[in-house]
Amino acid sequence: MSCKNDIYSDKEKVVTSKDGNTNVFYKNSFENGLIKDSIAALDFDKGIEQSSRLNFESARGFYESANKLEPNNTIIINALGNVSAELKDFEKSYEYFEKSLRIDKLDAITYLNYGFSRARNDEFYKAIELYKKGISLERSAEKRGYFHYNMSRAHYQLYDDENAKLHINKSIELVNDQVLKKEILKFRETIN
Incomplete structure (x- = not known):
């Protein structure tokens, strides 16, 4: 599970799932004040639309x-890191997340997305390390549930069923979004 944008409005949320990976996208970045430049926000929202349709090459172009218009915006940089991971360009993905952390090392969502990228590249120990750092910074209980879900998946890949179960149960307690909770419950069936 990765977050492509860190706002709290459900009405602009789009959830997609592919190959067991769930992505949460948020639209209307200019109206929500996440991107200051209106043209950059328009391009970013077009990228979100393309990402939600799994058109990652097209999304990358928009991001x-x-x-280029707003180069130090961690939301845009995170989106570039995420789309690079989707395209299996992991080194580029890592560069984007490292840049984002240089700008704001306290941005919990960057740790979530960076961990997700590492896990996509079968680097589960590094992913868990990033999730732990991010969860220590995240204030939203709901989003802490996202970290626990991802930690559960990483532990499961490492054949650590005890920690996989521990984190999936914490995730179930914290996540309220019904679409995401359905994915989490489905994964819990896999590890039980």
């Missing part, structure tokens, strides 16, 4: 355009 790159937004990044």
Whole structure:
């Protein structure tokens, strides 16, 4: 599970799932004050639309355009890191997340997304380390549930069923979104 944007409005949320990976996207970045430049926000939202349709090459182009207009926005940089991971360009993905952390090392969502990227590249120990750092910074209980879900998946891949179960149960306690909770419960069936 990764977050493509860190706002709290459910009405602009789009959830997609592919190959057991759930992604949460948020639209209307300019109206929500996440991106200051209106043209960058328009390009970013087009990228979100393309990402939600799993058109990652197209999405990358829109995110790159937004990044040129607003180069130090961690939301845009995170989106570039996420889309690079989707395209299996992991080194580029890691570069984007490292840049985002240089700008704001306290941004919990960057740790979630960076961990997700590492897990996509079968680097489960590094992913868990990033999730632990991010969860220590995250204030939202709901989003802490996202970290626990991802930690559960990483532990499961490492054949650590005890920790996988521990984190999936914490995730179930914290996540209220019904679409995401359904995915979490489905995964719990896998590890039980």
